[in-house]
Amino acid sequence: MLAKKTVYIVDDDSDDRMLLREALENVIQDIEVQEFVDGQLLLDALANNLPEQPALILMDMNMPRLTGLEALKRIKSDPLCRHIPVIIVSTSSNAELIRHCYDQGVNAYIVKPVVFQGYIEIAQSVSICFLDSYPEFEGQVVGKNFSNKxxxxxxxxxxxxxxxxxxxxxxxxxxxxxxxxxxxxxxxxxxxxxxxxxxxxxxxxxxxxxxxxxxxxxxxxxxxxxxxxxxxxxxxxxxxxxxxxxxxxxxxxxxxxxxxxxxxxxxxxxxxxxxxxxxxxxxxxxxxxxx
The missing domain is CATH 3.40.50.2300 (Response regulator)
Incomplete structure (x- = not known):
């Protein structure tokens, strides 16, 4: 039996946390999801749970007390935590903000979807890229025109x-x-x-x-x-x-x-x-x- 991999969801919006959790649990087996409502609680959990750490952090940008960007900077500057992959999942599509997140070491920046299928696709990407899990996809994943890549x-x-x-x-x-x-x-x-x-x-x-x-x-x-x-x-x-x-x-x-x-x-x-x-x-x- 595979050991469960822990994923942290950090978002002050309860509906967005629910959508992301449901998508992850629908797509990925042997996963444990823990939720936090701001960046400070996330950092507290990382400090208190050493050496146990999550396999992945999915984090909102705009949160009270400590924003996603501020938490990202601290994680990636900490030698004990910088190896933890972090994905920002935000409503903002501001190009300058996105560039700043990549400059600070974010693994990926995702604009929040408007339909649940978008969360399913996030979960599929997370499953393969970060959790070494290969879910069964419904239909063919590839189907877009990638001639410009x-x-x-x-x-x-x-x-x-x-x-x-x-x-x-x-x-x-x-x-x-x-x-x-x-x-x-x-x-x-x-x-x-x-x-x-x-x-x-x-x-x-x-x-x-x-x-x-x-x-x-x-x-x-x-x-x-x-x-x-x-x-x-x-x-x-x-x-x-x-x-x-x-x-x-x-x-x-x-x-x-x-x-x-x-x-x-x-x-x-x-x-x-x-x-x-x-x-x-x-x-x-x-x-x-x-x-």
């Missing part, structure tokens, strides 16, 4: 790269997929090709063991520094790995990985889930608009 795949295993490419192209035939197989070739790509790409890179899939974890974590840091130092639009960097070791997961999140996907032993399920992640991420997560 580019994905960078950094993977040193040629067989895995070919399966990933095939999975991504299934359901998203017009997407542009760029492959690099090493730290050096990725850095060369960043410095010489990245900024001029059209359409721009809107997701990076990075194998953690490239071939070892130190190289993967080092490259993650270099990618984050490259984007920040040039003031480029934030791009999700999703870590891929066969490892489900807590240390690998926590250090990836501490290094500002957007999400962490475990490659399963079932290749079809594993690489098909990557395609679903891309579709769900782009369908639910809001990034600052490119200029």
């Amino acid at each position: 580019t994905i960078l795949v950094i993977e040193d295993n040629q067989d895995h790269w070919q399966m990933m490419r095939a999975a991504l192209k299934t359901g998203m035939p017009d997407i542009k997929v760029i492959h690099r197989s090493s730290q050096d070739s990725t850095i060369d790509f960043l410095e010489n090709e990245y900024a001029a790409l059209n359409p721009p890179v809107e997701m990076i899939l990075l194998d953690l063991y490239l071939p070892d974890r130190d190289q993967g974590l080092s490259l993650l840091a270099e990618i984050r520094n490259f984007i920040a130092s040039r003031n480029l639009p934030p791009v999700p960097v999703i870590i891929l790995s066969h490892s489900d070791h807590p240390r690998d997961i926590s250090e990836s999140y501490a290094g500002l990985a957007s999400a962490y996907l475990v490659k399963t032993g079932k290749a079809f399920q594993s690489f098909s889930s990557i395609r679903d992640v891309c579709s769900l991420w782009w369908g639910t997560v809001t990034l600052p608009k490119t200029s």
Whole structure:
């Protein structure tokens, strides 16, 4: 029996907490949801529950006592908590605010849906990207036109790269997929090709063991520094790995990985889930608009 994973919902609106809780519990098995009505209560719980910590925090922006942005800053500046993935779920679509959240290390920013199906899609994204759980989807997840998007795949295993490419192209035939197989070739790509790409890179899939974890974590840091130092639009960097070791997961999140996907032993399920992640991420997560 799988151990339950704990998710914190932080929101002063009881209806929004209820909708998000119901969606999570409908989609994800073996989940425990705890609710808080403001950021200060969240921080108190994190401090009091060490070393036990949630697998994920879903947090509103505008709350009394301590806002979501203020709580986010404290979490990501605390070495004991910065590895906990945080998703802001807010009614605000203000571009400056969204950019500020990404600058402060938020894993994803989601504008609150207006219908319950939108909360279901959030739960589906959360399930795969953050909780290593693969729910059965009703119908095909992929179905939108992604001809204006580019994905960078950094993977040193040629067989895995070919399966990933095939999975991504299934359901998203017009997407542009760029492959690099090493730290050096990725850095060369960043410095010489990245900024001029059209359409721009809107997701990076990075194998953690490239071939070892130190190289993967080092490259993650270099990618984050490259984007920040040039003031480029934030791009999700999703870590891929066969490892489900807590240390690998926590250090990836501490290094500002957007999400962490475990490659399963079932290749079809594993690489098909990557395609679903891309579709769900782009369908639910809001990034600052490119200029």
